[in-house]
């Protein structure tokens with residue numbers, strides 16, 4: 001695409017060189033830059049892309065997009081100076097791929113918890129309704145039946161537009177995507193045209209990146225601030241910040257609630273481990289999915305589908321049979337009725353939510369046995385808190401490894417142990433090896449007991465010192481169940 005076309009609607013500070021050159025590729029990584037490509041110099045969290053401009057020029061790059069012009073400029077390279085490279089790149093990526101987001105109905109889901117489930121359920125629902133559909137999520141990206149591994153919750157702006165363009169090419173009419181707060185700060189969705197936005201909830205998370213809770217809220221809110229008037233903005237009224245999200249949006253304001261009157265209203269009538277009965281806008285429906293958090297997810301999905309023009313009755317019937325997305329309260333049941341639950345809960349808040357959900361769903365005196373760990377090279381403050389929460393809501397707890405990365409796994413576990421109140425010492429064990437920990441949990445369980453394996457969810461690896469070893473909690477649970485049955 002000719003550079004002048006690529007720069008359509010991009011606010012420029014200065015340019016030098018030939019503006020009619022053809023750009024064949026956009027990249028923000030000098031290592032990927034070469035003849036015909038445009039290298040965007042981005043100030044990152046680890047380093048400054050401006051440092052790699054010379055390297056990109058050496059590799060024959062055609063255009064440099066930057067905030068600060070280098071002192072020595074090559075004669076045969078075009079330089080484009082902008083105030084904010086990430087922002088400009090967002091607009092340019094949309095131009096480069098010819099605005100794929102305008103050619104399908106794109107719905108973004110943001111919030112601390114529930115993004116993956118909501119986006120995935122919408123994706124499954126629309127596929128079931130016969131639409132060719134795309135999904136961009138933490139677990140995986142998908143274009144109809146084709147799965148593309150995901151590296152981020154929200155891909156970078158170039159990858160994102162490329163994926164949307166592929167969806168358009170494959171005839172997709174809808175795409176459901178997660179929009180992370182990191183994506184908002186880094187302008188990954190700038191230039192996209194959304195048909196709708198959904199807010200799930202917000203709790204303290206990612207403060208290592210955003211520094212304050214206020215910044216985190218602002219990042220989420222900025223998604224709704226940029227929605228067009230033609231879009232809907234669907235918010236959870238039961239979250240304290242639900243209404244804040246809609247304050248400055250130009251989009252049509254819509255809401256859902258389990259507690260008060262919203263555009264879409266639900267009520268849980270009865271719930272158990274294997275399903276729940278809800279009243280949704282006056283219709284009684286049985287859902288295979290269960291738990292209060294799923295009631296919110298289902299209500300958001302139902303609301304969004306209706307706002308996209310789908311028939312309410314049909315949508316509820318189809319939602320009724322949908323199962324959990326991978327690693328989100330995913331059940332693995334043993335032949336002798338031990339209930340294994342694998343959940344991605346890896347923050348104190350998420351762990352408490354899932355344990356409270358289990359407490360609310362169990363019907364008798366079943367034990368709850370929790371296997372949990374904390375990741376290495378990540379937030380250390382949550383380690384004792386996670387252990388304390390696990391103890392508070394479980395009958396037995398096994399502390400174990402969860403992606404120790406470059407840290408000593410035992411040192412992480414000692415920090416977790418520091419949060420175990422003395423009264424709970426007896427019911428807590430520490431087993432470094434996660435495989436062994438899951439086997440031990442199953443050995444402690446009897447029929448109808450619940451074994452919660454928390455933290456990794458859909459992940460299929462255990463990351464130790466830069467190596468990702470195959471590890472799937474669901475698979476290990478199945479093996480443990482088999483062994484326990486053959487031994488009994």
Ligand SMILES: CC(=O)N[C@H]1[C@@H](OP(=O)(O)OP(=O)(O)OC[C@H]2O[C@@H](n3ccc(=O)[nH]c3=O)[C@H](O)[C@@H]2O)O[C@H](CO)[C@@H](O)[C@@H]1O[C@H](C)C(=O)N[C@@H](C)C(=O)N[C@H](CCC(=O)O)C(=O)O
Pocket residue numbers: 028029030031042043044045046047048049052151152153154155156180181182183
């Ligand atoms: C903190 C963060 O968001 N980091 C993202 C960011 O990297 P960065 O800012 O650290 O980049 P950097 O390493 O400082 O480099 C700056 C620039 O120099 C360039 N560079 C670097 C080296 C070189 O030789 N040549 C070169 O050109 C880099 O390509 C980059 O453009 O930009 C990179 C390129 O897009 C991303 O891959 C990277 O995501 C990392 C892998 C990451 O872990 N991100 C997480 C935190 C993230 O985004 N998470 C959210 C989900 C959060 C949630 O809800 O759970 C997500 O949406 O996935």
